Amino acid sequence: DAGVIQSPRHEVTEMGQEVTLRCKPISGHDYLFWYRQTMMRGLELLIYFNNNVPIDDSGMPEDRFSAKMPNASFSTLKIQPSEPRDSAVYFCASTSGRVRNEQFFGPGTRLTVL
């Protein structure tokens, strides 16, 4: 299994631009999570899906952030418009729930907003 796949691995953009991060979860996993990691705030849960349905988006910082999961094998996290404070590493994780609290993380996307 290839594990959780994220693209791009690195993204540099200018303030005000739209940014789209992509994630392919492990096949058969029905939970998908988006996290953000910064030095100041650590690893924060933004939103998670179960069977493609958003369950809890209370971690999404503001309306500029949106996430979709059109099917079981693809999810996107969009920031529009982007701001310098959005610079962080964004991780996607998935799990089947077979082992309690075990999530499989992707390699992350390092976003830099200038």
Next chain:
Amino acid sequence: LAKTTQPISMDSYEGQEVNITCSHNNIATNDYITWYQQFPSQGPRFIIQGYKTKVTNEVASLFIPADRKSSTLSLPRVSLSDTAVYYCLVGDRIPGAGSYQLTFGKGTKLSVIP
């Protein structure tokens, strides 16, 4: 979700056993204790999980006293490749939501010295 407290950093020489202790005084009856490992530029990786007493796998051991207000992750004979951040998490499925939500703290940065 119960809050956890763990040391910010630890140093160890190669070949030594390392014990990282985590405090979780407000742990709930249904909560499990989970440890993750994160290498630089990678997503966190599940190491071990337990509810009470002792759990051992090929990577580590987890010791949980009877009152469950703390736990100790034990790494036997560490090597340079064990240099990473180790996170202690406490939590379980959100009742009624069918979801798994993990809250990561700042973790313990372990540096293994040659």
